[in-house]
Amino acid sequence: MSKNEITIIIDGKECKTQEGEYILNVARANDIFIPAICYLTRCSPTLACRLCLVEADGKRVYACNAKAKEGMNVTTVSEEIMEERRAIMEVYDVNHPLQCGVCDQHGECELQNYTLELEVDSQSFAIRDTLRETKNWSSVLHYDAGLCIVCERCVTVCKDMIGDSAIKTGKRGGDAVDKAYKETAPKDAYAMWNKLQKSIIVPSNGTEHTNCSDCGECTAVCPVGALTERDFVYKANPWELKETPATCMHCSSGCQIYYETRFDSIDNTEEKIFRVKNEWNYVSLCGAGRFAYDFENRDAKKDPQALKDAVEAIKKAKTIRFNNMITNEEALMLQTLKEKFGVKLYNPYARAYQKFMEHYAKESGHNLYPNDYKEIMQECDFVISIGSKLRNDNPNARYAFNNVQKMNKGSALYFHPVGDKLIPTFGKTVETFEHNPGDEEAVLYLILDLFADKSKLPKAVVDYLSKFHETRKKTIKEKVMKDVVEKVVDKETGEEKEVKKKVPQMVEKEVEYDYNLLVERVGGDAENFNETFEKLNKKKTSYALIAGEDLYYHPNSDNIARLIALIEKCSDMKIVFVPPKGNSMGVSLICDLDDEAEGFTVGYNEPGDYRLSALGDGDIDMPAINQQEGTMVIMNKRVVPTNAALEYNGYELNDIMNELGVGKRLTIDWTEELPLEKGFQKVKFDDLPNHYLNDGTEVRGYELSSINSRAKGTNPRKIDDKTALKSADIAYRSNPQRQFNDFTDKAHQIFEKFALYASPERAKELGEKVEVTINDKCITLDVIEDDRMSGSIVEIPDFISSADVISLFGDSRYAKVTIKRV
Amino acid sequence: MSMEEFKDRNVGVQNYRMLDLEPNPETGMDKFKQVVKRSVKLELFTGLKVTFREMFNALFRGEMHTTKYPFEKLPISPRYRAIHEMKRLLESGHYRCIGCGLCEKICIANCIRMDTRYDENQRKEVSEYTINFGRCIFCGYCAEVCPELAIVHGGRYETASEQRASYSTFEDMLTPLDQLAQQSEYPGFGAVSADADEKIKKTPLAY
Amino acid sequence: MDGYIVGTIIKAILVLAIISALAGFGTYIERKILAFMQRRLGPMHVGPYGLLQLAADGIKLFTKEDFIPSGANKFIFMLAPVITAATAFIALAAVPLLPEFNLFGIEVRPIISDLNIGILFVLGMMAAGLYGPLLAGMSQRNKWGLLGSARTAIQFLSYEVVTGLSLLAPIMIVGSLSLIDFNNYQSGGITHWLIWQQPLAFILFIIAGFAETNRTPFDLLEHEAEIVAGYATEYSGMRWGMFFIGEYANMITIGFLAALIFFGGFNSWGFIPGGLAIILKVSFFFFLMLWVRASWPHIRPDQLMWLCWKVLMPLAVINVTLTGLWMMI
Missing domain, CATH: 3.40.228.10 (Dimethylsulfoxide Reductase, domain 2)
Structure with a gap:
């Protein structure tokens, strides 16, 4: 798609943009305010709210839907427009419950904001209310239809961004709007109201429950309190929560998130993460990012004896085995250990990617x-x-x-x-x-x-x-x-x-x-x-x-x-x-990984003879990702920071490094030391930003520079016929949708089990429990049917490190297996 | 707007009423005259007369002012801000608090905390509500901000206690169910004003 | 002779006990009267009408920790309250408290020692009482105490002059320094009271008496708004209590002196027997002191001095002169 630079004038301000961009996005990028409820950046216009009505070259258009043309002159505010908008907000307020205090959106509610912004101080419309029931759509989604204003943002995001299309508008069964209002109400408000009275959001599979990936993005985009996370319902108020900008480290996307913390309760004043928020206009989270947040190593204590043991263990170690749930700084520390003490670094999750x-x-x-x-x-x-x-x-x-x-x-x-x-x-x-x-x-x-x-x-x-x-x-x-x-x-x-x-x-x-x-x-x-x-x-x-x-x-x-x-x-x-899960890009850039582990192994969140663990089950406690500062390399090739949302009282890897005489004062002092020859920059951690601009610019950390060399460009070999696995039972190493590692598994809102996943037909064949033999090793797993899978290949997850599935599979993601019903 | 009143910085002076005092004596003779006048006029005895009269009135005419406090108590103003009360709905007896957390937010002493949860009836339930009365400064903001007139200041001002915890609990603050009939509306901070009906616009209802 | 000694000792002990008790009771009365004048009730809850309040206060004073500031001159600090209390009681030795009466056939003269220089002795003793606050204030190493003792010195010394001069005229008329002689001089009924002959002397004496006993409007020695508690700042417990008892004993002494010298002493007054008469008169003067305290503000130190040296002292001298002239004529 070719894009030409054009200039349009919005409220007298010259705005440069590209052809084909929507007026609303141009205005937002230039800090001009046009009210809009239903529009989502990166998604198609819904035209449900009609608030973004503007005049473009004298014609009334909807800013979210009208594309900018060279020299266009846009007026965002006029008396008639304001009257329309006000009437629309009045209609939205009809029968909307007034006990705002109860609602979870109270304080960050767009209905509240726009009602005040458009100065609605009286109501001129009325209609009989319809009973709309509160429903739990899934294990994480809570829908209070009584609060819903049917802006369809959830439907749009689910369709256009997530792809599940798990929800749609359904019948409300409300009264028809009195025809008399046709004369009194402005046109758009009347039309919007007619539509509003007819619809409500329902799961699109016709049942009471959604069949989706439970990403919760719909709860994030909901402008009112209609769609919320079940766990968060009525627990806290938005203004009590302290936002900590961070980066999600479960998969390699590295989405920007905000951990929202508050004291737990009256009886327990410890800080606790209540939910995860995201800049939903610019980044969409998955279920793991949104719901797997409470994996902190809560009861970590400083035990000097454990520290001594850890130092001894590392001195003794031949190999350090770790995975990608570590920051760049920690990876650099491990690399330092390799350089100083000659230990092997074994990370099967990143090694293949590094080699590739x-x-x-x-x-x-x-x-x-x-x-x-x-x-x-x-x-x-x-x-x-x-x-x-x-x-x-x-x-x-x-x-x-x-x-x-x-x-x-x-x-x-x-x-x-x-x-x-x-x-x-x-x-x-x-x-x-x-x-x-x-x-x-x-x-x-x-x-x-x-x-x-x-x-x-x-x-x-x-x-x-x-x-x-x-x-x-x-x-x-x-x-x-x-x-x-x-x-x-x-x-x-x-x-x-x-x-x-x-x-x-x-x-x-x-x-x-x-x-x-x-x-x-x-x-x-x-x-x-x-x-x-x-x-x-x-x-x-x-x-x-x-x-x-x-x-x-x-x-x-x-x-x-x-x-x-x-x-x-x-x-x-x-x-x-698609880099492998976690900070695999950072690890593969920073560490010289070895192919195999040998001798005395220190495992960091991984199996080993001595275990450093952020899960609280190791020989010495380490901070979990939401308890430490650091950077990670994300899929968009940026080095981005993450901050500590929760307190951590134990030792960090840097403390062990200090005991070994190769540490720095703080973990984040390592940020500047990240290898320049691999594309990192010498930047202090505290100078790394982590936010988005109004036009969607990602102001997060810095961009990793690519290291160029002379391309060799060898001619590829012919197709190797031997590599294809045919027939037999084949297992694929893959995790269920919201599971990535031990940390997601620890989170209380992630329910996907460690089991064998198969298509419904295959699952029926296999029964409830099976014994799988992979490369002569046995593992017994429950069978769970995944109705979105088809074919005969089964999936075996590797998110539990102690099960060590990755070693079972060896150097491949596919393995010939024999499956026996148990 | 006129700025005159802000420019005049002799705050208060212009409103004082001066006593009709004679000018200070300057010469020795004037001073002597003043002393003689005061001595002969026996002004001092006026004071003695006043105090004696008061004693007489107090003892024999029942004009004693003392309230024997712990045994007798004076009625206090409804606007008095003592230990909080949590009101109930008259119809159902359910507490009015909806758990919106506004009192928690506005509290300048940061002494209010509440735990809320999603209850079986799909409603927001206040599972615990505490006010740290050791820290509370009884400013009345919580009562003023409460949208439901649920938290109000009561008249219980005797708050001495061995432990802060025993100042009051949520249950103590709630109107006892058997006294629901006697529960009165709060006329103090944050109450609906007498002319509230005239100030608001009516919302049409289609029922 | 033995009987005289035993009697004197008994009388001394009785006076000490009764006046001490009265001093304590005086505090109760003071609080009650002040309360009434402010339309309050005063102490009510300890005992009937709060009567046992003084017992409670006494217990409190006795059991309170007695501490001495680290920089204080310990000996003098401990001695000073004793001086105040002792001089107050010693002064009472020459004061006839009641008319003579018979007890179990023994004629009792309710005076410990009928000195022929009774007035001089009383005045002298009260003057010596100056050392109590003075030494207390100077020994405690506290600037408020020091200021208090300085005020003590000027106030007591100045008003000694007025007391002495004001009493000189009655002494000239009676021709004796014995208080019994004063009493006897006025035995002829109410018209013989010296107050009618010496009204100015009485006024001067009573003003000076207020100053001597450190009462409002001249209570500058321990004026809390200016110098905390003055000479008593660092005192606590019974030591402080001794200052208190001394003060109240002095008030009683002044009451007796005024009654004896100007108001007919313990002569029977119409149908009222002499014993009761003097008690009533002393009670009135005691009440007057409380009444004044309830009514009047106190004055500044400079006004105090101005009053003493520029008004009272000249008036006293004039009074003595006029009395002398009148006697000569």
Whole structure:
């Protein structure tokens, strides 16, 4: 999508923007206030509230829906507009409960704000109220229909951003608005009221309960207190809560969040996190980010003996095993330990990614992927996802994938061995392919074939690709208009007439077409693929490739890296990766990881002979992420800070470092020391910002700079036929939607269990409990059916470190397993 | 707006009424005259007369002012701000407090805290409510800000106690259920003014 | 001779006991009278009408911690209250308290020692009482105490002059220094009272008496608004109580002196027997002191001195001169 710089005038202020931007967004970016309830940045306009009525070149338009044109002159306030807006707020206030004090939104309620802002001091409308019942939609969602103003923000965000489309507007059964108001009420207010009286929000599956990923984004966007988190209902008031800007570290997205803390209760004055808030206009959280917040190591104490033991253990250690739930600073400390004491650093969660990135850097000439997800959401209209279980691996990658379908009228190709029923619902032009595990090379070759500029491709590759094309014949049915002559008798005159008519007729026809063996290989319908692809690719201008975690664990990951580098070079495709969960990018940049653990192992939040643990179950306590300051590298290639929301009374890793004589005064003193040669900057922790601007600019930390070298650009090898796993029982290492690690598991609002997940059909076969043998090791798991999965591959989560599932799987995400019913 | 009243900084002077005092004597003779006059006129005895009269009135005419405090108590003004009372709804006997937390917010001594929860009837329940009376300065803001006239100041001013905890609890502050009929509206801080009806606009109701 | 000694000792003990008790009772009366004049009730709750309040106060005074400031001159600090109390009681030795009466056939003269220089002795003793507050204030190493003792010195010394001069005229008329002679001189009924002959002397004496006993409007020695408690700042418990008893004993002494010298002493008064008459008269003077306290504000130190040296002393001298002239004529 090409975008031209244009200038429009809003209330006399010149505003520069890009063509096609909505007036409302232009105004917001330039600090001009236009009231709007229903509009969400990054989502499609709902036009439910009609508050954003403005005059553009003398015409009344809705700012959230009208696109800016060069030289447009916009007036945001006039007497008539204010009258309309006031009437709209009056209508919203009709029958809205007045005991604001009870409501959880009280104090940050947009209905309150706009009612005051638009100076509503009397009510001129009335209608009989309808009983609207309070409902608990899921284990985390609470809907008080009595408070709902049906702005549909929840519906919009769920559809356009999250992709679950779990809620919709339903019938309220309210009285019809008295026709007499048609004369007295302003037009927009009357229309809005008519709609309001008819609708209410209901789960879209027709039941009482939503079937969704429980991300709670709908509760965040709700302008009133209608949608709230069940756990938070009536517990505290917004103004009592202290906001701590932080970064969520569960997956690699690193969403900006605010921990909201307050004393627990009258009897217990300890600080407690009550909820997590986000800047919902600019960032959307997943269920783990929003609900897995109370994983703090609460009862940590300073025990000098434990510290002594820890120091001894580290001196004795041959290996330190850790995962990605650590900050950059801690990673740097561990790296320092490696340099000073020669311990091995073992992190199976980041090692594959690190290796893959090394290959990629060598082939492409830069050590970071070139694009980010924000660009994809703003610019792309065709996304391809490969090697990532989008629904589980990284919620923000999935949101971006979905958002492109909804906002940019995009299309998508989704390649993954595990069937997913949710992805196709993102849009009509989403094609999913269930290929064999290990066949990712074939997928990448297909992408090269479809999107790469053949003239830029090496000859060998072009030749190799052409081998996959065959010309085949197929019969298709075609509609042909045929002339038919009919005899018609005129009833009046009795004359016979011959009338010519055109009648459609289906005719079978044999045509030649190009049959792509690669499509067949990756599980697609090769026969009709050309037409499908033509449909998908219609009017598309900007492409993106989301490359996921499966690729890093692929046996030929070096070849995969070559292929991706080649795609990058030979097409204008934007490339992003999905780093593994946690601060995997930071860890892989900072630490020299080793392939294997050996000897005496110190585990940091991981199994080991001596355990440092932020979970409170180790030999010495460490602070959890919400109790410590530090930075992490996020998926958008930024180094962002996170702050401590809760008090921590125990020792930190830095204390151990001090005992070893290599520490610094504070943990955050390490921030400046992060390796410059890896793209970090020498910036003090306290100088790192963590917020968004009105126009959505991410003012968070600093951008990691890419280290460029000469691209090697080796020609990729041919597809390795041996890597594909076929038949048998295959298990996939993947976590349920809101689980990422021990910390999410510790949180009281995350209910997803550590179990074997399977599609409903497969789950029925397996029964309730199974014994799974992976690489000669056994693990007994409950079976839980995931009705959004399809196919026979089962998922085994790795979020519990003590179960050590990652070691069971070894170097791959897929494993041949034998499953026995227990 | 005229700024005159702000410019005049002789606050209070202009409103004083001066006593009709004779000018201070200057010469020795004047002073002597003043002494003689005062001595001969026996002004001092006027004072003695007044005190004696008061004693006489107090003893024999029942004009003693003393209230024997712990045994006798004077009625106090309804605006007096002593230990808080929590009012109940007359119809149901349920406490009026809706748990909005405004009193908690406005309390300048930061002595009010409440725990609320979602109860079985899908309502906000105040599960615990405390006022730290050791810290409370009885400013009345909580009563003023309360949208439900639920927390008000009562007349119980005898707050001496061995422990702060025994000043009052939520249950103590609530009107006892058997005295619900005697519960009176609070006329003090934050009460609805007599002309409240004239000040508000009526909301139309479609019932 | 033995009987005389035993009798004197008994009388001394009785006087000491009774006057001490009365001094305590005086505090109760004072609080009651002041309360009534302010239309209050005063002490009510300890005993009937609060009568046992003085017992409670006594217990409190006795049991209170007696402490001595670290920088104080310990000996003098401890001695000073004794001087005040002792001089007050010694002064009473020459004062006839009641008419003679018979007890178990023994004629009792209710005077410890009928000195022929009775008035001089009483005045001298009261003057010696100056040392109590003076030494107390100087020994306690407290600036308020020091200021208090300075005020004591000027006030007591100055008003000694007025007391002496004012009594000189009656002494000239009676021609004796014995208080019994004064009493006998006025035995002829109410018209023989010296007050009629010496009204000015009485007024001067009573004013000076107020100053001598440190009563309002001349209670500058321990004026709490200016110098905390003056010479008594650092005293507590019974030591402080001794100052108190001394003060009240002095008040009683002044009452007796006024009654004996100007108001007919213990002569029977119409149908009222002499014993009762003098008690009534002393009671009136005691009451007068409380009444004045309830009514009048106190004066400034400079006014105090001005009053003494520029008004009272000249008037006293004039009075003595006029009396002398009148006697010569």
